[in-house]
Amino acid sequence: MNQAIQEVPRLIPTADLPPYTYVPGTTTPHPIRDPKGHSYGRKGRGGKGMDAKAWADTRNYLLAVDFFNHGFYWEAHEEWERLWRGSGADTTIGRFLKGLIKLSAAGVKVREHSIHGVRRHAASAGEVFADVAAESGEEVYCGLRFTMLQFAADRAAQLTYKTEYPEGEAERVFPFLLQPEPMPF
Numbered sequence: 488m489n490q491a492i493q494e495v496p497r498l499i500p501t502a503d504l505p506p507y508t509y510v511p512g513t514t515t516p517h518p519i520r521d522p523k524g525h526s527y528g529r530k531g532r533g534g535k536g537m538d539a540k541a542w543a544d545t546r547n548y549l550l551a552v553d554f555f556n557h558g559f560y561w562e563a564h565e566e567w568e569r570l571w572r573g574s575g576a577d578t579t580i581g582r583f584l585k586g587l588i589k590l591s592a593a594g595v596k597v598r599e600h601s602i603h604g605v606r607r608h609a610a611s612a613g614e615v616f617a618d619v620a621a622e623s624g625e626e627v628y629c630g631l632r633f634t635m636l637q638f639a640a641d642r643a644a645q646l647t648y649k650t651e652y653p654e655g656e657a658e659r660v661f662p663f664l665l666q667p668e669p670m671p672f
Contacts, residue, residue: 495556495664498549505554507655509561510598515655518562526562536573539580542629542667545570549667551587556664558657560594567591579623586615587665590640597648597660606644613640630667639663 505525509518518524537545551566571584589612596604613636620626620633627633643661652658 495659496666497553498667499546499553502546502550502553504557504657505559505562508559508598508657510595510652510654511561512599513654518565526565535569536575537570537580537584537629539583539629548629551591552665552667555587555591555594556659556666558594558659560591560598560660564588564591564595579619580629582615582622583619583628586612586619586636586640589615590636590643593640593643594660598652600650602648605648609640609644613637613644616640627668630669631665632668635663636665639665 505518507515507525509515509524516523516525518526519529521527535547537548542548547566547570551563551570554560554563554566567584567587571581571588574581574584576582576585589608593605593608593612596602596608616633616636619628620637625633639661642663646662648660652660
């Protein structure tokens, strides 16, 4: 595994990272639909909701952050989407998760070499984070600072990315990490 990936802190260090990252349009097997996929037949594919106040106890949320920070953008997108479906698209937490989904989709678009897609998804993520910040009145939501999320989305939309990535190998494409702050007691 890539040395840089090993240096990134994990929120759930006991959970295995997938053996490859899925990028649509490549020869890697679709993780869910292909019998050779890393998540084929995995239980718990249904949408489970998330409580914003219990984010630190929500395994799928923490796992998605780990996936994102280690370059598994498609897999992070899937985990956040499961929570989004269960939480409801029209809820504050649902809109917040939509922003994370869009940010991870921007990472997938980098790997697909779609700069237009990167910019579109990243800009949309930034808008969603701004809206949720205004709606919630919070500076930190689910452990993440809105100013950092908006900066990250803006930065992702403006960067120039390399054009070659090893197929299936997870590699961080963004120069930032999602690092939840500890819960206040």
